[in-house]
Amino acid sequence: MIAEKISYDNRFSNIHPLPKIIFSFSMLFLTFWFSNFVNVLVIVSIFFLLFFAKVKMTDFLKFFLVVVLFIFLSSLTLFFDFSALTVQRGLKVFVRSVAGTSCILFLIFTTPVVDIISFIHFRMLKDLIFLIYRAIYILIKVVEQMITAQAARFGYTNFRNTINSMKYLMYGAFSRSIKYSEESYMGLSSRNYNGTIEILKEYSLNLYILIPFVVEIILIALEVFYVKA
Amino acid sequence: MRFLMVLLLIFVVPSFGFSMHIMEGFLPPAHATFWYILSIPFFVYGLFAIRRILKENPKQKMLLAFVAAFAFVLSAMKIPSVTGSCSHPTGVGLGAIIFGPTTMTVLGAIVLLFQALLLAHGGITTLGANVFSMAIVGPLVSYFVYKLFMKTGKRTLAVFLAAFLGDLFTYVTTSFQLALAFPDKSYGMWYSFAKFLGIFAVTQIPLAIIEGFLTVVVLDMILKYNEELALGGEK
Numbered sequence: 001m002i003a004e005k006i007s008y009d010n011r012f013s014n015i016h017p018l019p020k021i022i023f024s025f026s027m028l029f030l031t032f033w034f035s036n037f038v039n040v041l042v043i044v045s046i047f048f049l050l051f052f053a054k055v056k057m058t059d060f061l062k063f064f065l066v067v068v069l070f071i072f073l074s075s076l077t078l079f080f081d082f083s084a085l086t087v088q089r090g091l092k093v094f095v096r097s098v099a100g101t102s103c104i105l106f107l108i109f110t111t112p113v114v115d116i117i118s119f120i121h122f123r124m125l126k127d128l129i130f131l132i133y134r135a136i137y138i139l140i141k142v143v144e145q146m147i148t149a150q151a152a153r154f155g156y157t158n159f160r161n162t163i164n165s166m167k168y169l170m171y172g173a174f175s176r177s178i179k180y181s182e183e184s185y186m187g188l189s190s191r192n193y194n195g196t197i198e199i200l201k202e203y204s205l206n207l208y209i210l211i212p213f214v215v216e217i218i219l220i221a222l223e224v225f226y227v228k229a
Numbered sequence: 230m231r232f233l234m235v236l237l238l239i240f241v242v243p244s245f246g247f248s249m250h251i252m253e254g255f256l257p258p259a260h261a262t263f264w265y266i267l268s269i270p271f272f273v274y275g276l277f278a279i280r281r282i283l284k285e286n287p288k289q290k291m292l293l294a295f296v297a298a299f300a301f302v303l304s305a306m307k308i309p310s311v312t313g314s315c316s317h318p319t320g321v322g323l324g325a326i327i328f329g330p331t332t333m334t335v336l337g338a339i340v341l342l343f344q345a346l347l348l349a350h351g352g353i354t355t356l357g358a359n360v361f362s363m364a365i366v367g368p369l370v371s372y373f374v375y376k377l378f379m380k381t382g383k384r385t386l387a388v389f390l391a392a393f394l395g396d397l398f399t400y401v402t403t404s405f406q407l408a409l410a411f412p413d414k415s416y417g418m419w420y421s422f423a424k425f426l427g428i429f430a431v432t433q434i435p436l437a438i439i440e441g442f443l444t445v446v447v448l449d450m451i452l453k454y455n456e457e458l459a460l461g462g463e464k
Contacts, residue, residue: 004347028353032258067349071252077407077428083415093255093411100254101349113346124280128294129339135291135298136343143302167443171450173302174323177295185291195287 001140002059003108010053012110016203017119023212024107030220031099036092038223039099045215046102052211055109064105071097106212118199127197135180142176143169250344251359251403253352260410265357268338271365275335282332296324297336301343322392323444325368326375327451337364362402371395388448393441400433401426 007013012020031039050060075097079090107116113133120126146169150156155165256264282289300321325333338360344350351359371391378387408422
């Protein structure tokens with residue numbers, strides 16, 4: 001959840017989300033075409049861009065390393081077959097996956113999720129997604145408090161105990177969900193809720209946003225003229 | 230020797246990377262598109278189902294939102310665990326039993342999208358594949374197993390099997406998707422399928438049993454305290 005906090009507070013966060021979405025998605029699709037070497041450069045350039053956006057590097061690195069470890073362990077299976085070592089395949093998928101994830105991380109760290117949601121134009125889905133987004137934060141707080149309370153009362157100490165605590169946690173979270181859903185409906189309907197939620201936001205335009213695209217063009221040029229040639 | 234390595238892998242990998250999410254960029258473009266196309270009809274059907282529910286009772290919108298958030302939070306929270314890996318229940322089986330399978334497809338897809346956008350877990354290109362295994366196959370299996378075994382009249386058994394098999398089939402589908410994308414060099418796809426199944430089995434089978442058990446007790450508690458809700462879903 002740290003990513004969501006940072007996304008509100010950096011150089012890119014007030015810029016209109018469309019160019020950021022275009023950049024990260026086009027980069028993501030290009031990683032399938034890029035060779036390993038350029039994909040590594042993609043990762044490096046995302047680091048550079050986030051550094052330029054004044055994202056705190058220690059926070060980003062912590063997040064990044066966990067994700068990379070996760071990708072590495074999932075891709076470990078691709079290095080081996082019953083018949084042969086397939087190092088090349090494993091390496092290619094691993095690098096591509098890390099590069100693709102970095103592109104999404106750029107979007108995550110520079111764009112608040114609400115901005116991305118406001119791009120969905122299908123009313124019912126947009127409302128539902130927005131309400132889910134809001135509900136997530138309410139429930140996270142509740143579940144965190146419950147886990148602390150359980151741990152303080154010797155929950156989660158051994159296997160049997162853990163299962164038992166999880167049972168109460170699940171039921172607690174579920175019954176709270178029902179309670180909060182009723183309450184938030186009351187709250188919204190008392191404020192004239194008619195089934196649509198408007199997201200209002202002002203964006204500024206800034207020339208900084210050209211920098212990611214310049215980087216992207218350089219990477220494409222590198223692939224075409226240097227690696228493929 | 231190679232066989233030993235694969236065997237070793239079976240014991241090393243799952244204790245860390247147990248999750249069934251296929252990460253960003255794992256699937257080749259053709260496969261990713263294929264799973265997207267396969268998932269879309271279910272998603273659209275689910276949207277119609279939700280619209281029907283909301284027409285009957287607009288209040289349900291909040292409830293649906295909180296159920297999706299419930300599934301997200303349970304999968305995102307690091308619940309302290311004695312085994313070391315952070316095992317967690319998913320609650321998708323529970324939702325499928327109460328709200329029906331296609332509703333869970335839409336909610337599951339949104340949850341997976343948020344997991345990609347808030348936690349960088351899963352991915353945008355592999356969203357179609359993940360939705361297919363986790364939000365379509367899982368809930369469908371759960372729902373039909375529940376319906377089938379409810380005919381015998383034993384609710385505990387029906388709920389346990391629904392959640393257990395829902396989880397199990399999710400992981401079988403994920404293994405199949407990976408095997409299809411990365412077949413074994415000389416033995417072909419089915420060997421690769423067996424490899425992925427074996428690797429995930431070590432954590433997924435115990436997790437599925439735990440999930441089944443938890444769903445039984447949680448649903449019991451829900452039925453005890455919120456009768457009108459559970460009756461509404463069993464129609």
